[in-house]
Amino acid sequence: MIAETLAHAAWLASALPDWLRHRRSLHDPRAAQAAHLRRLLAANADCAFGQAHDFPRLRTVRDFRSAVPIASYDALAPWIERARNGEPRVLTTEPVLMFEQTSGTSSAAKYIPYTATLRREFQRAVHAWMVDLHGHRPALATGSAYWSVTPLARPRETTPGGIPVGFASDTEYFGPFAQRLLAHILAVPPGIAQARDLDAALGSTRRHLAAARGLRFISVWSPTFLEILCRPLGDPQKLWPALRVISCWADAEAGAALSALRALFPRVEIQPKGLLATEGVVSIPQTGHHGAALALTSHFFEFAPSDGGAPQLAHELTAGARYSVLLTNGGGLWRYDIGDVIEVTGHLGRAPLLRFTGRRDATSDLCGEKLSPAFVGAILARLCPAARFAMLAPRGRDGYALFLEGAVCDPAQLDAALSANPHYAYCRGLGQLRAPVVQPVIGGAEKYLRHCTALGQRAGDVKPATLHRLGGWEQIFTAP
Numbered sequence: 001m002i003a004e005t006l007a008h009a010a011w012l013a014s015a016l017p018d019w020l021r022h023r024r025s026l027h028d029p030r031a032a033q034a035a036h037l038r039r040l041l042a043a044n045a046d047c048a049f050g051q052a053h054d055f056p057r058l059r060t061v062r063d064f065r066s067a068v069p070i071a072s073y074d075a076l077a078p079w080i081e082r083a084r085n086g087e088p089r090v091l092t093t094e095p096v097l098m099f100e101q102t103s104g105t106s107s108a109a110k111y112i113p114y115t116a117t118l119r120r121e122f123q124r125a126v127h128a129w130m131v132d133l134h135g136h137r138p139a140l141a142t143g144s145a146y147w148s149v150t151p152l153a154r155p156r157e158t159t160p161g162g163i164p165v166g167f168a169s170d171t172e173y174f175g176p177f178a179q180r181l182l183a184h185i186l187a188v189p190p191g192i193a194q195a196r197d198l199d200a201a202l203g204s205t206r207r208h209l210a211a212a213r214g215l216r217f218i219s220v221w222s223p224t225f226l227e228i229l230c231r232p233l234g235d236p237q238k239l240w241p242a243l244r245v246i247s248c249w250a251d252a253e254a255g256a257a258l259s260a261l262r263a264l265f266p267r268v269e270i271q272p273k274g275l276l277a278t279e280g281v282v283s284i285p286q287t288g289h290h291g292a293a294l295a296l297t298s299h300f301f302e303f304a305p306s307d308g309g310a311p312q313l314a315h316e317l318t319a320g321a322r323y324s325v326l327l328t329n330g331g332g333l334w335r336y337d338i339g340d341v342i343e344v345t346g347h348l349g350r351a352p353l354l355r356f357t358g359r360r361d362a363t364s365d366l367c368g369e370k371l372s373p374a375f376v377g378a379i380l381a382r383l384c385p386a387a388r389f390a391m392l393a394p395r396g397r398d399g400y401a402l403f404l405e406g407a408v409c410d411p412a413q414l415d416a417a418l419s420a421n422p423h424y425a426y427c428r429g430l431g432q433l434r435a436p437v438v439q440p441v442i443g444g445a446e447k448y449l450r451h452c453t454a455l456g457q458r459a460g461d462v463k464p465a466t467l468h469r470l471g472g473w474e475q476i477f478t479a480p
Helices: 002-027 029-043 048-052 061-067 073-084 116-136 138-142 176-182 190-194 198-210 223-233 252-264 373-383 411-418 422-430 444-454 473-478
Strands: 098-103 109-114 144-147 215-219 245-248 269-272 283-285 292-294 300-305 322-328 336-348 351-359 389-394 400-405 437-440
Touching: 002 029, 002 116, 002 138, 002 176, 002 351, 029 061, 029 300, 048 073, 073 109, 098 422, 109 116, 116 138, 116 283, 138 215, 190 198, 198 223, 198 422, 223 245, 223 252, 245 252, 252 269, 252 351, 283 351, 373 389, 373 411, 389 444, 400 411, 400 444, 400 473, 411 422, 411 437, 444 473
Parallel strands: 144 215, 215 245, 245 269, 400 437
Antiparallel strands: 098 109, 283 292, 292 351, 300 322, 322 336, 336 351, 389 400
16 A cells, blocks of 8 residues: 555656646636647648648648648548558658557548657646546545556557557556556556457456455446446455545446446446547546536647537637537647537636537447447448348447348348447457347338437438437337
8 A cells, every 4th residue: 555655646746747737728728729739830840741731831720720621530541541551750740659549430440640749648638637636535546546548458450551559558648657656556457458368358357456455446438348347246345445436438328327337336436537539638527527627738629519600719618508529639630520529518717618418420339339320331231232221229228239121131240340340349349238139120211200200300301320329219110
């Protein structure tokens, strides 16, 4: 316990400058964001993207927004592909350390470039979060912690240009100094995640956690992952009597899994995570506040109003309104539309507090799989092209059903095709998602239309869906 306490003290002391910078930014978000953008533009003026968009002449936020268009992944894909092939100085002047994968909208996976600057941007947000949390919950610094950031048993991969895909361990997000300190704090050694076999990785993780009687803090993404991890361990309250805080997703689809987690941990505080995407950190949890504070010192942000209109800046957001997030980061994503929608729940200082409400593109995300309509549609067009009706939808909170009319589809083939999405494959491997089922239906299009109009849509506005985010369709399609 002494070693853990000393390591926590040293880590938090090293994180204090980032927390102070974050606190100052809350009082003048306009200045903080403008300064951050100027640094990014100056640092990357000589890269290929910077030259193509005349970065050397850009001086203001207005200049930047006039010169650089809002970009989807498909728009940046040719630049990213050049970097994946090993070409230097494409989207940034810095070398690409590695690429991280996330689910694609129309393809199985997107590759997000990571530089030293982007890693530092993540660290700033984590440092601000940790200092805030430990300041309000000081008991966390007297025991061990479990962090799950990167997928367990991830196969090693490199790009055509020889650049690694994925960090080797969770601690690489934190930098060399923090890595040495975290060796005394983490209940599960980071090397466990590198096991080739998922069952072996889960088994080793559980053994280390079972021995961590002084566990104080757990940080995971999906609440269902923690459920699965705990199932063979017995009563987690007895196992970890000192556990104080669990950090996990709690918004949008993840909220449905919270009741089961609270039943497992009735006396433990569950802190909703801010919005952390593979592309960057959007918001940072603030203890005692409803919503998470915009990560003003990490990236440059713009927000497209959900009801239309020009993108707004951080200091222009209105409480109660919803926006899509546009992000510019140090890894080379410039005015990148990440597809996530947030609601402004209030303000802290002059900075907005945000809550994630879901994906704009109707992505289904029960436990982190991030299935998009375009990706699923391409699969159904290939597996059952002659179907009169075909729609994938959630079946409960841990699986999917394909409602199919006028064709047949092998569930195993469907599962294999969906597993081309790395996040879906990981959730299936962990057991967070059951194998999909295929349910034949009669009059599928008519029943779909009838139900959508019953929900309030005009009949003329109802569009065919290859993927629906809502569940409960078993009863709809079996009704006479």
